[in-house]
Amino acid sequence: MNVPIGLSSTFIAGENSHGYVREGTDLTEAFESVIGSVEGGHSVVFSSGIATINAVVDLLPANAIVVAPNHAYPGNSVRLRELAAVNRIQLREVQIDDLDAIRDAITGAALLWLESPTNPLMEIVDIKAAIKLGHSQNALVAIDNTFMSPVRQQPLALGADISMHSATKSISGHSDSLIGVLTVKDVELAQKLRGRRVLQGTLPGALETFLALRGIRTLGLRYDRAEQNALELAKKLEAHSAVDYVLYPGLASHKNYERHMSQASGGGQVVCFVLKGDVEQAEKFCNSLKIWAHATSLGGVESTIERRRRWPVEPVATPETLIRASVGIEKVEDLWADLDSALKSVYKN
C-alpha cells in the first residue's frame, strides 16, 4: 500500500530506474503523480515552497521583467527583491487585486506571479483576467495556490501555466513536513523545472515526501472540516465587540466575495481578523489561548494563531493587530470558547 521510505543516496547500476538521489526516487514520482492528477498537470516536487519560486525564476533570461504582488507571502517578496537588487530580474510590484495595476505593469513581462487569496490580507485576484493580461505578453503565469489547496482552487483549469503550493501546509496537513510543489500543463516546462531542482539541489527528503503523500490522502476530509469551522468562527468573530473587522473570502462581507467564489469552491481554512486596541493586547490575546497553538504556519489539523506583524519581514500594509488564524479540525465549539475567553480576558468590557 505504501512506497517505502528509501534512505539510499545512490542506487546499484542496472538494477534500478534511479541513479543518484538528487535526481528523484520512487517516492518523489509517487507524490508527483498524485498531485499531478489532482491539479490536472505535471508536478515537480521541491524541498520547500520557497525552493519553487527559485526554480521558476532560474528559468528566466537575465534581467527579465517579473510582475508580482507588492504585499503577499513575504518570503517570495524578499527573494524577488534580492534578485532585483543584483540585477538578475527587473521587479514590478503591484497591488495584485487591481487589474489596472497589473495592466500598467505587464508590458514586456516574462513572469506574472500571482497569489490568491494573498497571505494575510486575503486580497483576491481576478485570476482569469490576470492570466489573460500575462499571456498577452507571452509571460509565464504562476499562482501561489497554498491558501486554497488543490481541492478548492484549480489554477491550471483557470488557464495558469504554473500552480504552486507550499505543501508544508494543508497538503501535508500535520505540521511535520517542509515541502513544495509546482504543477504545470506543459511537459517540457516540467522537465526544465526538474532540471532546476537537480542543479539547485532541492529534492525533498524521503521522510518529508512520505509524510506529504500520506497527508494528501485525507486532504479533502480535513479541508472540508477545517473550512466549515473557519466559516463559523469568521461569522462569530465578525460579531464580536473586540474585533474591528474580519478578512475571510468565504464571508459575504468580503470585498471580493463574489470574485473569489467564482474561481474557488470555498473560503478556506485561514481566517484573518484585526483586533481593536494595541499590539500589547493583541499579543496578550495570542498568549492567553489554551487550545489554539500560538505558532506560525497554517494548514495543519491543529489550529494555530499569530499576530503577523511580530515578524520583521511582514509588510507594513498588514495592520499591527492583524491576527492570522489557521483553523484546524478540532470541535468548533471548543475553538470558539477558547477564542471568546481569551478575548474577554484581554478586552475586559
Ligand SMILES: Cc1ncc(COP(=O)(O)O)c(C=O)c1O
Ligand atoms: C502562501 C505561502 N506561499 C509560500 C510559502 C513558503 O513555503 P515554505 O515555508 O514551504 O517554503 C508559505 C509559507 O508560509 C506561504 O504561506
